[in-house]
Amino acid sequence: MRCTACGRRAVYHRRYTGDFLCDRCLARSVERRFYRAIRKHNxxxxxxxxAVAVSGGKDSVVCMHLLAEYCRSKRCELVAITVDEGIAGYRNRGIPVARKNAEALGIEHRIVSFKESFGATLDEILARAKEKGSGLGACTYCGVLRRSLLNRAARESGASKLATAHNLDDEVQAIMLNYVRSDLARLYRLGPVYQPREGFVPRIKPMREIPEKEIALYALLKGIEADWSECPYRGGIHLEIRDFINWLEENHPNSKFMILRMFDRMRPFLVSAVPEFRPKTCRVCGEPTSSDLCKACELLGELDIGAGS
Ligand SMILES: [Zn+2]
Ligand SMILES: [Zn+2]
Structure with missing residues (x-):
């Protein structure tokens, strides 16, 4: 097949637009959407x-490359932050990849770890949670602790924005997950730009309108080195929702974009339904929170781990 735009040999069939794209046109489309999202949402x-959160996976490494280019043109500074959660056999593969890419791009790179910050690796935290019969999943512990640590590291490195590499698939999965769990407050957080309250570095998601498959192809076409392994803790409802949305997209191309668009149209109305937080600081770690104890310290305290114990 030939590229719909330029007639060169196509490498990708984009079903939701009906286009065939060559390597160059696909790469340009990914870049255009990335920069357009930054402009559109200011x-x-x-x-x-x-600051950009870089795990070493394809999405975050591509995000760092595109942001590096953008920051050069806008005289912005970029700092990469990698969280080492402490997942044996997984994260130790991503970290050197993150470091190599940051070095090649000439970007400052900081690594922060669960072990140093909370006194235990994610593996240790989950083992303790199992002992204690906690009903919470791995992604809950990891998500809460990583968010807290990323915010702290971004703030301490003097960044006024924190970019994360959530792609279209991640975002749509998160929207559906919060529907299934009927969690309005979390649903509201899923916008392109979000600042919970003072003390938090505003989070931005410049890749939110790019499908995962196109980011993967971009990394391959550009020869960008990334860690392609999947988190061993990912499972349960997260995988079921991913498969369901992929099945929907397969049978009804463009479903993912439609779910995102609908959510973005509804989001302004959600703000009135989300309780307003009075900014407080956690009595254990001093991080900003809505109650006396932040969620990270609450989870760790229940397990008698770290500063919260
Ligand atoms: Zn082309
Ligand atoms: Zn705390």
């Missing part, structure tokens, strides 16, 4: 210092 101002 994510980054010229001269700002931006």
């Amino acid at each position: 994510m980054i101002k010229p001269g700002e210092r931006v």
